[in-house]
Ligand code: FES
């Protein structure tokens with residue numbers, strides 16, 4: 001029986017947040033603290049001739065100023081954590097990403113100097129006195145244009161700006177032959193536009209070098225404290241890892257953008273050693289726009305072929321992926337192993353080839369943004385299949401049902417092996433769409449749509465997806481180019497009084513781990529939830545961690561906790577057996593006590609815990625203490641799936657599109673806390689819908705980000721959405737002990753194409769047979785589509 | 789230039805010197821260490837810094853500290869009274885109206901003022917009232933539910 005698992009337990013972390021006591025990095029103050037401001041390039045591509053800091057140095061409150069020339073040559077810059085090879089086997093181009101530029105700036109926002117002063121305002125004031133002499137050059141910002149001959153070069157040693165090219169799947173000729181003999185081919189050119197993550201807490205970092213202990217501490221708004229420490233120590237600053245503590249305090253959202261190791265983190269740490277003072281850097285929102293790793297930015301041509309019956313026979317996808325000016329930590333993995341590998345979708349497509357060219361441009365780096373690659377894959381597949389249904393005059397849901405992979409649970413039936421290198425763990429795809437159609441009232445909607453008159457157009461759009469999360473077996477990702485393992489660690493420390501401290505390498509930035517993980521621990525150990533404390537985010541207390549991203553925390557981090565609990569209970573049973581003068585085989589453990597089978601003789605968890613630490617009457621040869629660590633390396637990715645439906649209404653006069661309803665039925669495996677899972681879905685939906693309707697970074701041809709503020713970038717607001725209608729089915733993951741798959745990104749992965757498809761459906765039904773409306777689908781773009 | 793100001797914040801009187809250019813949001817965070825008021829932007833768009841001035845919701849980054857001289861300020865730290873959570877705080881917890889918590893103080897300060905003028909709002913009115921407050925985590929869904937619940941609790945209390 002479970003007391004907590006499956007229940008919407010209210011979050012234990014909320015108390016501090018609703019009373020204003022959350023502790024985010026910028027909230028931390030230390031004696032003697034000074035403040036850093038980073039002077040950034042206003043140009044996308046320029047040679048730095050000289051930097052004059054004389055006037056700035058003597059400005060009020062200035063403590064120190066460093067430029068690229070002050071940083072030792074040995075500190076080359078921040079590394080990339082994932083290696084992808086060219087098709088010909090050559091290693092990707094990996095130009096250094098220096099902490100501060102030495103010769104050339106390569107995007108607006110590239111760091112030129114760091115100014116440290118007694119107050120933030122004084123540091124900013126002084127930065128205006130720094131005189132930088134630039135020689136300007138032409139810039140390129142579009143990922144496809146960058147690869148054309150004659151485009152301005154971002155790095156001299158990356159010809160045609162190509163970072164790498166890559167392909168996966170069946171041979172191209174086989175796919176081409178299948179397309180040539182297909183009864184119908186749907187082809188689409190589209191852009192999956194660049195997104196700006198916009199976590200509400202701007203990034204912040206505090207570097208502190210403690211002379212007494214010769215020890216460094218970095219507080220940083222990160223999803224990933226241990227990896228940041230590893231990268232910074234081993235690959236950037238060359239510091240001894242045991243002398244460096246990295247703490248991620250409360251983190252105000254991340255959505256991917258706080259996974260990566262950023263130059264500012266290494267800079268404040270390095271500078272704090274030079275001046276022996278704690279240094280805080282917190283970015284302004286405008287800086288966040290320019291320097292938080294962006295997401296998406298794919299330019300794609302794709303073709304999907306069907307036989308006369310509507311069965312998919314082949315898929316060819318060709319994509320240019322924008323890397324920005326430098327390779328961010330996981331950037332190469334996003335358009336390749338997190339995108340190409342998902343192009344099977346939930347369909348039986350027998351021939352698939354995906355070809356990706358990743359290019360450098362004079363823009364900020366692009367990396368994982370909520371969903372990372374899987375939204376791009378889903379967008380590609382779901383736009384094509386909905387468009388194909390319109391072109392072939394078939395019902396878009398029927399076309400999907402016809403092509404779904406039949407159900408498999410991964411236990412009785414083998415996992416499904418795709419054409420693109422993965423084996424899905426378990427899936428049962430038809431029921432999510434069936435349930436979504438019920439919720440929509442599909443037939444009634446089509447009737448209403450048919451009878452629609454007047455100045456509005458109604459449309460319905462679908463998206464069914466499968467994604468990969470719980471990233472992932474270390475050996476597999478290693479073979480695919482990851483330069484890190486992707487396991488997770490957990491320590492379960494039982495205190496002498498039977499209270500339990502759990503140290504996890506997962507690191508919440510809003511997901512509610514302190515509650516969900518405690519539910520798992522309390523149930524598995526049969527103790528009250530209040531007796532469990534979840535500790536995360538501090539490299540000095542948590543043994544190791546790979547952090548939170550890729551919807552991996554519960555599937556990987558939770559499984560590591562379960563492993564440690566099993567060890568605790570196994571040892572506990574030995575102590576209990578000794579106290580009860582029984583054999584461990586004769587004991588049952590339930591509701592916090594061990595009982596001798598068939599008797600009422602029992603001993604409680606608290607007594608056993610105390611005995612472990614006061615081992616007077618104790619099993620011979622058994623070590624004292626009750627404290628276990630585990631590392632869990634998953635057997636496979638997990639594969640959640642779902643069906644999303646959007647209903648839109650377009651105003652014929654203005655092109656204004658109103659999202660009337662949004663229905664999401666997701667299957668994320670077993671659910672520990674339904675309230676939290678629903679919340680994750682809601683948030684993901686808003687971001688996915690935001691991409692379809694409102695958001696998108698715009699660089700002009702000189703490389704200026706022209707909508708780099710909240711006055712210009714259209715952040716989704718409360719009145720842009722209806723209430724979401726969500727439900728789920730449950731297909732457990734067969735290969736982790738909790739049967740969970742992960743819910744953090746599903747909403748964002750499924751929703752975007754559903755909205756675009758709804759607009760296209762409305763337009764077709766209104767007699768405008770357009771293939772695409774570019775995202776974000778502004779009223780102007782939708783209106784223009786209606787004029788054709 | 790330093791200016792002398794005197795403000796009452798969460799019922800406590802503070803007197804001190806501030807630079808003319810210091811924003812009220814910075815004064816609260818840096819001088820008074822009331823870090824529950826968050827700063828999420830530099831264009832007065834996001835609402836994370838929302839507080840009450842003489843009972844009205846105001847984005848504290850749109851005001852200079854000197855302008856608050858003589859005012860009654862309430863920040864999120866002052867929302868609970870005598871250790872009892874405000875119904876808005878309870879409702880955010882009960883309806884899962886927060887994830888990372890960064891937007892939450894501003895959301896609650898905007899919402900409590902809004903309910904004063906519109907104690908029984910429709911869903912659409914709530915959504916419109918939140919136009920100046922961004923949340924990136926929740927999709928606003930449960931924030932709306934939280935405010936609906938708070939409205940119910942508060943009308944039952946009177
Ligand atoms: S910080 Fe005041 S509105 Fe954003």
Ligand code: FES
Pocket residue numbers: 200252253510885886887888889890891892922923924925926
């Ligand atoms: S809860 Fe994270 S921004 Fe609203």
